[in-house]
Amino acid sequence: MATEPKAVTEDVKIDLFEDDDEFEEFEINEEWDDKEEGKEVTQQWEDDWDDDDVSDDFSLQLKRELESNTNKN
Amino acid sequence: MSMGEAHRRITEYLNRFSDAISSQDGATFKSLFALSSNSPFLLSLGDALNLFQDPNRLIKQSDNYSQFADILVPLFRSLLNYRQNNLLEAYNAFEKTANAFIQEFRNWESAWALEALYVIVYDIRVLAEKADKELASNGKSPEKLKGAGSVLMKFFGTLAGKGSKRVGALYVTCQLFKIYFKLGTVHLCRSVIRSIETARIFDFEEFPKRDKVTYMYYTGRLEVFNENFPAADYKLSYALKHCNPQSEANIRMILKHLIPVKLSIGILPKNSLLEKYNLLEYSKIVQALRRGDLRLLRCALQDHEDRFLRSGVYLVLEKLELQVYQRLVKKIYIIQKQKDPGRAHQVKLEVIVKALKWLEIDMDVDEVECIVAILIYKNLMKGYFAHKSKVVVLSKQDPFPKLNGKPVNS
Numbered sequence: 001m002a003t004e005p006k007a008v009t010e011d012v013k014i015d016l017f018e019d020d021d022e023f024e025e026f027e028i029n030e031e032w033d034d035k036e037e038g039k040e041v042t043q044q045w046e047d048d049w050d051d052d053d054v055s056d057d058f059s060l061q062l063k064r065e066l067e068s069n070t071n072k073n
Numbered sequence: 074m075s076m077g078e079a080h081r082r083i084t085e086y087l088n089r090f091s092d093a094i095s096s097q098d099g100a101t102f103k104s105l106f107a108l109s110s111n112s113p114f115l116l117s118l119g120d121a122l123n124l125f126q127d128p129n130r131l132i133k134q135s136d137n138y139s140q141f142a143d144i145l146v147p148l149f150r151s152l153l154n155y156r157q158n159n160l161l162e163a164y165n166a167f168e169k170t171a172n173a174f175i176q177e178f179r180n181w182e183s184a185w186a187l188e189a190l191y192v193i194v195y196d197i198r199v200l201a202e203k204a205d206k207e208l209a210s211n212g213k214s215p216e217k218l219k220g221a222g223s224v225l226m227k228f229f230g231t232l233a234g235k236g237s238k239r240v241g242a243l244y245v246t247c248q249l250f251k252i253y254f255k256l257g258t259v260h261l262c263r264s265v266i267r268s269i270e271t272a273r274i275f276d277f278e279e280f281p282k283r284d285k286v287t288y289m290y291y292t293g294r295l296e297v298f299n300e301n302f303p304a305a306d307y308k309l310s311y312a313l314k315h316c317n318p319q320s321e322a323n324i325r326m327i328l329k330h331l332i333p334v335k336l337s338i339g340i341l342p343k344n345s346l347l348e349k350y351n352l353l354e355y356s357k358i359v360q361a362l363r364r365g366d367l368r369l370l371r372c373a374l375q376d377h378e379d380r381f382l383r384s385g386v387y388l389v390l391e392k393l394e395l396q397v398y399q400r401l402v403k404k405i406y407i408i409q410k411q412k413d414p415g416r417a418h419q420v421k422l423e424v425i426v427k428a429l430k431w432l433e434i435d436m437d438v439d440e441v442e443c444i445v446a447i448l449i450y451k452n453l454m455k456g457y458f459a460h461k462s463k464v465v466v467l468s469k470q471d472p473f474p475k476l477n478g479k480p481v482n483s
Contacts, residue, residue: 045340045343052407
């Protein structure tokens, strides 16, 4: 049992110092197809997320909290 | 290896060298400088140089070689030391080779040797890093990477002309960026950027794609440091869009800096993106923004503090607090609106205090008033205070303006 936590901390250590964000070199003559670039990855954003929906768990809990506090006052 | 075999290998190298120059064979020429590639040909040459006592004699015995002695003599010394793992000596000699090479390169009219220049520029940086590690491990001051930066500035100056060689300038720039970022001297990037972006001799689109992507990654990161989010968004998005789709490590690195920028202008990454590129340290931050959960944001920042600090995005993420406050107040407003539409636009500060208390964040009414004042000032909320009754009166039209891809007013 004593060895298990050790393995976990080693993993964390490796993860923590994963890199210093240095961009990897492309090969000198490396070429790639314009058409396949970034198409998929550029569609992975949401700019219309800030809606009026308050039916999620967090909002419902907040609502309960505010109502219970109002009742107490 | 026999002495005869060593002699044969050294002579073969010298012949390849002079033949490559006379036939302007760039592909062969570049392979003769690639120390850090650990190619079998160069490794065996290193062994031959170790055995053969006086390789300089071979260089000087033929005019074909002797005219390039300033390049070859230190290059042999560098190869020998690199093979013996004397990295400091290998770097010092290679720097001499680089300086001699640039003198020759200036005299060649066409850009046939550009790929060899790329190899030298790359290797001088890599060797300098290795030499600095060796110096540091011996308790000495690491100074070679800084020296490599000075050499590369000479290379940049040579390429910043009008001819066909100028397409190489961006590659050198990117290697300089790597040096300056590593040394923490990013202010030195400015002069090179000015040359690239304002000099009439350069047309950005004519540079190779790999260099444009790398350049946009580093200049995008600089814009993040300067908190110029629209420019950072443009540059990092360019790098992302044009990056080789096979280069997942680089895509991940671009996203690591682009995500905080996007969050700052009110755009969220989908969870599938975070999962695919193993950037799950951002998932709780995204969740906190969606919910208006200040506690979750603070926990996420604390959990990944080291990582965010090292990437230089911690302060950017910390400033998302205002958007989270906005979202929380908006939720309170919507909840009130459902209950009592007529009075929804009047939000008691006490109600915000209670919501924060529920999130285990202790603030009094005055502190909350301060936060709300900032939200109004930054145009994250439209309204005014009824100070006596401790109420914020919200505008009936669009009380919580969206960022729409623009940064929070500073």
